[in-house]
Amino acid sequence: MPRWNDVEVGQQIPPDSETLDQARLIAYAAASGDLNPLHWDPDVAAEVSPTGGIIAHGMLNMGHVSRVLTRWAGGPERVLSLAVTFKAPCPVGSTVTYGGEIVGLDEQARTATLAVWAET
Helix, strand or coil: CCCHHHCCCCCEEEEEEEECCHHHHHHHHHHHCCCCHHHCCHHHHHHHCCCCCCECCHHHHHHHHHHHHHHHHCCHHHCCCCCCCCCCCCECCCEEEEEEEEEEEECCCCEEEEEEEEEC
16 A cells, blocks of 8 residues: 555556456356356357457456555555546457556545556
């Protein structure tokens, strides 16, 4: 967990990577109740997916971003909000790297604003 005096704009959040394999997506589908076949059925995904194949759940990736952010911040109670824009799907089998950067500091409130990301 960083100390307030040790953070500065431009500082990078330590990244983390994970390969999104089929078993992980099926486990997430079962745990989340999101059984959309786009995330587990290759025949359906071939017809409807923007990538032509199985893609990861957006919320699975958001969870990984949250994990990286809360690990850096020192716990979930230290994260005030998280807003996400999904720019592209992550195909099954891809390795996704999650990270971020401090883009603003509020000295009075002692809060940091971060840009966080996931990329394949």
